[in-house]
Amino acid sequence: MSIITLIAYAMPPLALILVFKFINHRAKHMHCVCPNCGSTFKVSPMALLFTVRFGLTALLTCPVCGYRAMMNFINDKE
Numbered sequence: 001m002s003i004i005t006l007i008a009y010a011m012p013p014l015a016l017i018l019v020f021k022f023i024n025h026r027a028k029h030m031h032c033v034c035p036n037c038g039s040t041f042k043v044s045p046m047a048l049l050f051t052v053r054f055g056l057t058a059l060l061t062c063p064v065c066g067y068r069a070m071m072n073f074i075n076d077k078e
Contacts, residue, residue: 031073041064047060057073
């Protein structure tokens with residue numbers, strides 16, 4: 001087996017692991033603020049996995065008021 005074949009077989013699982021790590025990190029260290037009611041909330045990794053995302057924004061539903069919109073992610077330190 002050549003090195004290129006080994007790399008080709010290793011790439012899909014490696015890519016899935018990296019995507020999961022990225023989503024898990026974002027879920028643990030970031031929160032969202034609802035533009036409608038102003039409440040802050042965390043999003044679960046599974047919800048992030050199956051939602052529409054564009055950079056640091058995602059289509060989310062506020063658990064307090066039920067408002068659904070594109071919301072920005074904010075670091076927990078801020």
